[in-house]
Amino acid sequence: MSDKSSAEKTEKKRRRSPISSPKLKWVSTRLLDDVFTDEVSLFKPHFDVDYEAYLQRLWESNPDIYEILKNTDDLEKARDALYTYLEKAERSVFSLDNDLHILEKSTVRECIRVFRSIIGPINEFRTEFSALDSLWKLARNKRDELDSKISVGFVMEFINLFRGVIGKSNIYLENVQIKKGIPDFLKLKGRDASTVRTEILDDLGSSVQKYFKKYPSGLEDEVVSWRLQNRKKIIRYFKGSQEDWNDYKWHLKNVVKDAQPLVDLIELTNDQREAIEKARKNKIAFGITPYYLSLMDTRLSIGYDHAVRMQVIPPKEYVDKLSEHQADRKITFDFMGEHDTSPVDLITRRYPQIAILKPFNTCAQICVYCQRNWEIERVLEPKALASQKSVDAALEWLDEHKSVGDILVTGGDPMVMKDSQLERILANLSAKNHVYRIRIGTRTPVVLPMRFTDRLMDILTRYHEPPKREIAIVTHFEHSYEITPEAMEAVQKLRKAGMSVYNQQVYTVENSRRFETVKLRRDLKSIGVDPYYTFNMKGKEETSR
């Protein structure tokens, strides 16, 4: 029996026995199936989100937990009952007749640990949020008593956690042979063991390839040719030329600051248009470079560009939230606690050897989930450059703290500064003997790759003097679809000059489907970028669905 038909059977069985509640009925969404089953025949991402369907799947993912939550009339009793339930679940992992795959058992134990921690009172006290209270009210159908809106992302997290607790994470579903018990190859020796192992690995490998096809990169011929057409349209729209297109200043001059160019050039949903218009009215930073606009699919039905759009088109909830908090924005959205880690203006320090220097407070375009959206006022803000006096004071502070030798120059995006402004800072930092690494945090390889002119490369290479001091670029590709020939050219210039280029990925719903991030990491390596680290969202929900 193939894996697929086995999954279909399970699915049919599940549909035949829904949890008995008059409120719950089966509602199908393509995203659900895309995320939670091994269905890989859909080669494009789909994001038709149905909140009720997710909720239903949540309760179906672990009927025991649902019963506990639904039938307990007191929150503390529900907490006790869940602790008892989790203790039993953990003991069952160690019972003799438990034939779960050894890795699945490990997942069960980890999920139980995480779930215990989430519902622990100390966690609730520290985070000032009770996930248990939310789940309890949802299960008891008391949504009007919820303290805050519960997102689909929250529900999805718990679907996975609930499944994990009972050994149904499905992580090891790809191959029936390794789903349960000890894989056959461990019972064999020598060439026989290797042959059986190879068969299983071939199977897994071809499954990964199928997933990869869902996430094309911008290097693929078909995508390159669509984008060539997009580019021509955009150049015509802004009355430019191919020469202009290659000039980063032209892109900065024509940054899209309202919805109209998008309406004219690509298909937008009404929600997207309204959110942009509301952002404009409420002075919420918004901007897209013409180059980045060329990465968007002209028609919504193509759908590969979901991560690109969500990067810059603010969702309605985000605009509403920022509008509500105009007055206290600087505090409310300082998720990184930068107010409490800044010993002098423009410096943030959280580590013994590393400090952040922020001389420039705007960017070529605005990322929706930017962790600095509390201080970035608008795209290409003319007054974004800090005063010479405060830059000098920040640089002097570094002289007084010689243990700090790794400086991350960021902002905003320092590569949007003029060459001369950037060079002044690099020269000053390089004159400090204790500074051994200057990292420049910039999204320009992704949103403005033509920024890496010969002149800029001359400046960067002048101060890149290994082993005394290195200049490294820290950038932010979010999805394979952002990886283009132009981005590769920019990265290759840096690599050929001996500089490292690192990526920091933000882990969002847009890049977290099965193997989506794996694909990104592989594509990044192919153009010379080292996938460095992954940010978790820390309470920010701008790209939640």
Ligand code: SF4
């Ligand atoms: S480029 Fe960086 S600093 Fe600028 S908006 Fe995006 S995340 Fe924020």
